Amino acid sequence: MSSGLSWNLADDVRQMLVFHFMLNALRAGTIVAVVAGAVGYFMVLRRQAFAGHTLAVIGFPGAAGATWLGLSPVFGYFGICIAGALVIAALPSGGRANAGLGGYGEESAVIGTVQAFALACGFLFVSLYKGFLSGLNNLLFGTIIGVSDDQVLVLLIAGVGCLAMLMVLARPLLFSSVDGAVARARGVPVRVVAAGFLVLLGLAAAGTSQVTGSLLVFALLVAPAATAARLTARPALGLTLSVFIALVVTWAGETIAFFSPYPIGFWVSSLAFAAFLLATGFRAVSDRHGQRRSRASARPMGNRVAAGAV
Amino acid sequence: MTRSEAVRHAATTTLPSDGASAAQSRPQAAATGVPLAVVSLEGASVAVGGRTVWSGVSLQVQAGQFVAVLGPNGVGKSTMLKAVLGLVPLSGGRVTVLGERPGRRNAAIGYLPQRRAFDPGTRIRGVDIVRLGLDGDRWGTPLPGWLRGSKGRAARARVAEVIDLVGATGYARRPIGQCSGGEQQRLLIAQALVRRPQLLVLDEPLDSLDVTNQASVSALIQEVCRSQGVAVLLVAHDVNPLMPYLDQVIYLAHGGAVMGSPEQVITADTLTMLYGTPIDVLRDRAGRLVVVGQPDAPTDHRLPR
Numbered sequence: 129m130s131s132g133l134s135w136n137l138a139d140d141v142r143q144m145l146v147f148h149f150m151l152n153a154l155r156a157g158t159i160v161a162v163v164a165g166a167v168g169y170f171m172v173l174r175r176q177a178f179a180g181h182t183l184a185v186i187g188f189p190g191a192a193g194a195t196w197l198g199l200s201p202v203f204g205y206f207g208i209c210i211a212g213a214l215v216i217a218a219l220p221s222g223g224r225a226n227a228g229l230g231g232y233g234e235e236s237a238v239i240g241t242v243q244a245f246a247l248a249c250g251f252l253f254v255s256l257y258k259g260f261l262s263g264l265n266n267l268l269f270g271t272i273i274g275v276s277d278d279q280v281l282v283l284l285i286a287g288v289g290c291l292a293m294l295m296v297l298a299r300p301l302l303f304s305s306v307d308g309a310v311a312r313a314r315g316v317p318v319r320v321v322a323a324g325f326l327v328l329l330g331l332a333a334a335g336t337s338q339v340t341g342s343l344l345v346f347a348l349l350v351a352p353a354a355t356a357a358r359l360t361a362r363p364a365l366g367l368t369l370s371v372f373i374a375l376v377v378t379w380a381g382e383t384i385a386f387f388s389p390y391p392i393g394f395w396v397s398s399l400a401f402a403a404f405l406l407a408t409g410f411r412a413v414s415d416r417h418g419q420r421r422s423r424a425s426a427r428p429m430g431n432r433v434a435a436g437a438v
Numbered sequence: 439m440t441r442s443e444a445v446r447h448a449a450t451t452t453l454p455s456d457g458a459s460a461a462q463s464r465p466q467a468a469a470t471g472v473p474l475a476v477v478s479l480e481g482a483s484v485a486v487g488g489r490t491v492w493s494g495v496s497l498q499v500q501a502g503q504f505v506a507v508l509g510p511n512g513v514g515k516s517t518m519l520k521a522v523l524g525l526v527p528l529s530g531g532r533v534t535v536l537g538e539r540p541g542r543r544n545a546a547i548g549y550l551p552q553r554r555a556f557d558p559g560t561r562i563r564g565v566d567i568v569r570l571g572l573d574g575d576r577w578g579t580p581l582p583g584w585l586r587g588s589k590g591r592a593a594r595a596r597v598a599e600v601i602d603l604v605g606a607t608g609y610a611r612r613p614i615g616q617c618s619g620g621e622q623q624r625l626l627i628a629q630a631l632v633r634r635p636q637l638l639v640l641d642e643p644l645d646s647l648d649v650t651n652q653a654s655v656s657a658l659i660q661e662v663c664r665s666q667g668v669a670v671l672l673v674a675h676d677v678n679p680l681m682p683y684l685d686q687v688i689y690l691a692h693g694g695a696v697m698g699s700p701e702q703v704i705t706a707d708t709l710t711m712l713y714g715t716p717i718d719v720l721r722d723r724a725g726r727l728v729v730v731g732q733p734d735a736p737t738d739h740r741l742p743r
């Protein structure tokens with residue numbers, strides 16, 4: 129973008145915020161990061177990354193189709209992602225947490241097939257529209273200048289609704305994610321919770337697509353959550369960390385994108401990837417430490433609280 | 439009046455309509471000297487996937503009784519527990535649990551499903567799993583403990599207490615995916631106990647425990663059963679560690695069930711007939727029964743049906 133990086137943080141930020149598009153990009157990024165960080169935490173816990181990926185990818189034909197029909201891509205994203213979430217929830221295994229030994233199997237085959245078809249349709253819509261090629265790039269890999277005031281408003285409404293619903297669902301969702309059989313016996317409507325979560329996942333994917341593009345949604349939906357899960361095993365802390373990492377990665381990515389010639393999707397994804405690598409390294413080191421420590425204290429097998437626990 | 443008639447009488451005359459009256463009717467039943475069955479099956483049948491698993495089963499489990507459910511693989515033991523929890527529908531007959539239809543009083547039941555190992559990558563601590571057993575079915579997001587005052591402290595204290603009870607304090611704060619199978623099993627037993635249930639429904643809780651731990655977990659369950667009057671319905675393949683504690687045994691085989699005291703059911707003839715493979719029952723010097731011959735060893739690849 130602009131090249132006036134002065135290395136004075138306050139000045140740079142001020143310079144950046146002069147531009148209305150940049151303000152909108154940061155607003156949209158903030159909303160999207162909070163939602164993606166929170167929803168992503170549960171997605172990683174439930175091992176539903178594949179369903180999440182599919183919901184993100186079908187956002188592309190949705191947006192392309194909406195553009196072709198002369199509508200705002202925002203409606204395309206949200207419409208198709210919510211519809212997709214409901215379809216996955218209606219599949220025989222009901223999009224339940226992938227905890228069993230059998231995994232997704234049949235379901236992933238169905239989803240995968242539909243996903244390929246959806247991508248192909250998106251490409252068709254783009255060529256039917258005969259728009260600029262950059263339109264395709266933006267839909268797939270995101271853009272920093274495209275976010276309108278209306279779009280921010282829609283994102284805000286969707287984001288607030290999404291977080292409110294997540295707060296209502298959180299505890300039974302966690303329960304049915306880690307321990308579905310017992311949750312069901314306890315009267316948690318596991319299937320309804322799973323369907324509700326898929327809709328949240330659809331909303332998060334649709335929102336995130338508008339900042340990072342359809343193909344890089346996972347930079348915000350998976351990477352921060354996976355990073356947080358490597359750093360802690362506490363649910364509340366993990367959720368908070370996931371949101372925090374998503375926010376930092378987004379703000380930093382957008383800022384760097386502003387001062388550099390390369391697209392936002394690349395920067396956000398790279399920063400998220402770097403955070404993930406760091407956390408993986410940290411995990412490996414602290415696991416090795418923990419092992420050494422537990423070997424050292426292996427003899428007194430008493431009720432000592434494991435010091436290595438995070 | 440025979441005992442089962444007495445129980446049926448009690449069940450029909452004091453059948454409560456809601457939880458509150460159920461709680462009141464129990465001491466009443468005890469006062470008249472007629473124990474109200476915690477679990478009662480009357481001519482119950484269950485079909486899974488269109489095939490009848492067992493049928494015409496009538497039995498009662500009383501408060502404070504320690505009952506083992508035995509039988510070969512695939513005979514419907516887990517299905518019986520699920521029927522008690524209301525997770526599979528009956529195809530006939532009637533089941534009453536804590537005075538109500540199955541599923542209505544599940545908050546007062548501690549459940550341990552069969553053979554579950556958490557994926558090694560599961561990044562949730564044992565304490566969190568136990569805590570979910572306490573209030574995981576409530577909607578909403580829990581506030582952080584320090585904001586919840588005495589209630590939050592009480593909940594945390596209860597979780598710590600029950601983890602200590604099963605002897606899992608040493609590893610309860612590790613991610614559960616990194617705990618061994620037996621450690622996970624203990625934490626899951628703690629989860630089943632955390633709500634002070636009136637009925638424990640345990641599907642192979644001794645599975646994946648070593649011999650010493652089988653004995654200590656059996657003793658623990660018996661202790662909870664005796665001291666708090668909790669009825670226990672427990673599926674097992676190896677009865678030996680349970681032998682000292684059992685009040686009643688339910689044997690499932692050939693699409694039906696027999697219930698009786700261990701001395702009645704655990705005999706060489708009954709077991710050999712039920713499993714279709716030779717089994718001996720010996721008596722050791724202390725007069726305890728020991729079952730020899732592994733019921734589940736594939737001596738014959740045709741399952742006894």
Ligand SMILES: Nc1ncnc2c1ncn2[C@@H]1O[C@H](COP(=O)(O)OP(=O)(O)OP(=O)(O)O)[C@@H](O)[C@H]1O
Binds near residue numbers: 510511513
């Ligand atoms: N979802 C299902 N669909 C169809 N049949 C089922 C289903 N679940 C169980 N069954 C059948 O019901 C029968 C009883 O199963 P159940 O799990 O109760 O056996 P079990 O006695 O607990 O065996 P095990 O000792 O191996 O745990 C089996 O024959 C099984 O094949």
Ligand SMILES: [Mg+2]
Binds near residue numbers: 515516517552641
């Ligand atoms: Mg079973």
